[in-house]
Amino acid sequence: MMTVYNNNGHKVPVQAMPNGVIIPSNGQMNGHFIYAGDQRHISEVPTQWRPTNWSRENLLGIKGDIMSFTPSDPSVTRTRILMIGLVGAGKSSFYNTIDSVFRNRITQRATCGSAENSLTKNFSSKLPVSWWNFKIKPSANDRVHCIAFVIDATSVDVLSKEDLHKIRTFQELAKERGIVQTVVLTKIDTLCKDVKRDISSAVTSPVVETAVQKVADLLRLPRNNVFPMKNYENETELDDKISILALSALRQMLHFTEDALQKKKEEAEHAKWPCNIL
Ligand SMILES: Nc1nc2c(ncn2[C@@H]2O[C@H](COP(=O)(O)OP(=O)(O)O)[C@@H](O)[C@H]2O)c(=O)[nH]1
Ligand SMILES: [Mg+2]
Known part of the structure; x- marks a missing residue:
């Protein structure tokens, strides 16, 4: 049984998927969640104010x-x-x-x-x-x-x-x-x-x-x-x-x-x- 906590420090019932992704099992939380390594924390994936694909x-x-x-x-x-x-x-x-x-x-x-004699300054x-x-x-x-x-x-x-x-x-x-x-x-x-x-x-x-x-x-x-x-x-x-x-x-x-x-x-x-x- 795994215990994970949300950003507010509250326990969240979760379900581990075969690919290692952890999702809330009670369906009460909105948005997407990620499992942050050993810390056994989950946090909401924040919205990108400038959508960017990092692949x-x-x-x-x-x-x-x-x-x-x-x-x-x-x-x-x-x-x-x-x-x-x-x-x-x-x-x-x-x-x-x-x-x-x-x-x-x-x-x-x-x-x-940042040296005093940086190229930018010399020129x-x-x-x-x-x-x-x-x-x-x-x-x-x-x-x-x-x-x-x-x-x-x-x-x-x-x-x-x-x-x-x-x-x-x-x-x-x-x-x-x-x-x-x-x-x-x-x-x-x-x-x-x-x-x-x-x-x-x-x-x-x-x-x-x-x-x-x-x-x-x-x-x-x-x-x-x-x-x-x-x-x-x-x-x-x-x-x-x-x-x-x-x-x-x-x-x-x-x-x-x-x-x-x-x-x-x-x-x-x-x-x-x-x-x-x-
Ligand atoms: N942390 C950090 N340092 C940076 C960044 N860009 C430049 N620096 C540092 O800022 C200093 C000045 O940068 P430089 O490119 O020489 O500035 P210039 O005089 O405008 O050409 C150098 O020590 C860089 O390593 C950055 O994005 N992050
Ligand atoms: Mg320069």
Whole structure:
């Protein structure tokens, strides 16, 4: 006879299925229940505020989608995503996270860390713009197609007015140019201990959900433009859940970019019409 307890510490009559799944036998409890290892606890599987499939199959599917993605505009051969964020926000780590998934091992091609002389800081303002590389008339291929504001999730509540002003300035520029705006909300593992324990909690944690909502409100963007992220930073092995979080963000950025390119194309075609019928 097995004794299990629910989240409130009450005994729950259960029935063990042959596959090891434990279900309440009195039918009085709603929802789904899981058996949590040796602790002999059952807890309700929380609702995902952003439905996510954590299976290996899904990871491979997303990876395939990204590898085979081609913008429908033939003048754009590669989608350019510009990461903007404060020093230490996790830009290099996000790059490395994506790179790691595609190289099937943890990589560190972008130098990251919190050292005073980090690469990001060295490149800040002292280097002159190389004019011979600067394109006054960039082609569709040279342009930035998507901006990813990289924001440390633990900094959302303490974002200074100056930093917010800087972000808004970039947003204005992006809006004028029809550039897609997204947010990569890093370090959600330090925001919520459930996420630290299990990355899949990223899409069930109310703490993360609130942070996503706050950033969306702050930047006046739809919630689905904000991607909660846990970068590879301490891991030495790949983890499907971290990879899924990162790749689904990247795939979404590519899809949004494609939508924006199509919108631009439609607008250009409409502009050729002799008159507008309203
Ligand atoms: N816990 C945790 N640390 C992170 C995460 N992303 C980045 N970091 C750490 O934050 C620090 C700064 O990251 P880095 O990528 O160099 O920031 P950058 O200056 O924006 O390029 C590094 O020590 C990273 O290991 C994350 O998702 N979770
Ligand atoms: Mg960096």
